Amino acid sequence: MAGMKTEHKKVVREKLSKLLGVLEGKRTLLIVMQDFPDPDAIAAAAALRELVKSFQEITTTLACGGFVGRAENRALLKYLGLNIKSLDDTNLDQYAAIALVDTQPWAGNNGLSRKVVPDIVIDHHPMRPQSRKSPFFDVRKRYGATSTILHEYMVMADVPLSVPLATALLYGIRSDTADLGREAVRADVDAYLALYPICNKRMLGRIAMARVPRSYFRAIGMGLKNAHSAGNSVYTLLGSVETPDIVSEIADLLLRDEDTTWALCIGAYGKQLLLSLRTSDLQANAGKIMSRLVGRSGTGGGHSVMAGGQIPIDTPDPEAFHKRAHEVITRYLRVLGNTNCQLSLLMGSDGEDEEAAAIWR
Ligand SMILES: [Mn+2]
Known part of the structure; x- marks a missing residue:
């Protein structure tokens, strides 16, 4: 004061x-x-x-x-x-x-x-x-x-x-x-x-430094395994999460990648798809971009470098989550102008992309 x-x-x-x-x-x-x-x-x-x-x-x-x-x-x-x-x-x-x-x-x-x-x-x-x-x-x-x-x-x-x-x-x-x-x-x-x-x-x-349950490490592992990079952006899918806060925590983690300006993490909880967006671009407006990602059916917003959003899913089955998550990713890449960039696994690819609809179960 x-x-x-x-x-x-x-x-x-x-x-x-x-x-x-x-x-x-x-x-x-x-x-x-x-x-x-x-x-x-x-x-x-x-x-x-x-x-x-x-x-x-x-x-x-x-x-x-x-x-x-x-x-x-x-x-x-x-x-x-x-x-x-x-x-x-x-x-x-x-x-x-x-x-x-x-x-x-x-x-x-x-x-x-x-x-x-x-x-x-x-x-x-x-x-x-x-x-x-x-x-x-x-x-x-x-x-x-x-x-x-x-x-x-x-x-x-x-x-x-x-x-x-x-x-x-x-x-x-x-x-x-x-x-x-x-x-x-x-x-x-x-x-x-x-x-x-x-x-x-x-x-x-x-x-x-509170001790964490094993599900925490599983979520981190999933987030890293599924992380894809395209241009200056990274995104990942966590599937169903036990605690919604992990979605933003993993978005924070991915933003630490030195080649990345934007990080998006998507998880499912209850009947909602949860989104967390981070950017290192101080001139950006992550809140505005989040509004575009969630579209009319969801809600979202935030600050200049961090934002969160949620999209309700009527029939929360794995396929519905998967489909919706990919619509968000398509929009994400388009909004950031990364649609035509080479897509690769963040941790490097051994040829197999294991991501499947099963993770939403
Ligand atoms: Mn606050």
């Missing part, structure tokens, strides 16, 4: 008082995250809970439409002592207020019904028109993490940060900005520097 400009301080102060105004007299708050919450969403939700609790007597519940899959994120939850309820088992009528964090209404990556207008929206993805209907919204597209926005509120409100919460916020910023190297602004750096002295470094290391 030390580095925060007076003008910005004023904005944060106004936002904070408006936020508290919306919650005034309310005794229950439901905080909804993405279906498969990442560290930024978890930390932001935990911070929002602490923030409102410090001002008024209020019962808060955290919920999501899916579950926390990734081992690191489960370790973070455990450290925070947080429970996340399933949105399907949640009666929305029981809550006086609903907040969406790190996502927005109609974004497609959260399970909140389109009919529900949340009271509060706090996010750092591009502004969605639906968010303007909420009595309170604070959407800062340039910010690297929602955790940074919540940290600014906490500091402005003078709410003491517990070590676990500081650790979570720092981890949220770290993971959304790839250690401040990706889409981080000055505010993210400031929050990071303020949080670092307070956080539990040993716990941070333990969370980041």
Whole structure:
């Protein structure tokens, strides 16, 4: 906050008082995250809970439409002592207020019904028109993490940060900005520097290096085996995944290929095809390209260098997933102008392309 400009301080102060105004007299708050919450969403939700609790007597519940899959994120939850309820088992009528964090209404990556207008929206993805209907919204597209926005509120409100919460916020910023190297602004750096002295470094290391199930290695193996390169792009098919977060993790991994500017990873989960797109081109708009990849039937979006999407599949059989995935890949290569480029296996080919419809089973 030390580095925060007076003008910005004023904005944060106004936002904070408006936020508290919306919650005034309310005794229950439901905080909804993405279906498969990442560290930024978890930390932001935990911070929002602490923030409102410090001002008024209020019962808060955290919920999501899916579950926390990734081992690191489960370790973070455990450290925070947080429970996340399933949105399907949640009666929305029981809550006086609903907040969406790190996502927005109609974004497609959260399970909140389109009919529900949340009271509060706090996010750092591009502004969605639906968010303007909420009595309170604070959407800062340039910010690297929602955790940074919540940290600014906490500091402005003078709410003491517990070590676990500081650790979570720092981890949220770290993971959304790839250690401040990706889409981080000055505010993210400031929050990071303020949080670092307070956080539990040993716990941070333990969370980041959480032990993983064997399915994790199977997914990585599948992602590498099926990775194809064409021109400046790479794509891969994971088949059915046990935890949706692995799709973006493998997209991140593939982008590390030195000859690649674009990486796309596709997996299937439930009745959806999940897409994750990454680029090293800082001038690009991955969110826009993702919208083109998912077409009219899906939803998707994101930032300049990272984006996610989902396409519902009516009859989720292996063939349908396979067909749809290949339509996406065809579009991907066309959009990037790589249709006529030589297609090859990323790890080199011994002549056999083993990819088959069977992987979606
Ligand atoms: Mn985020």
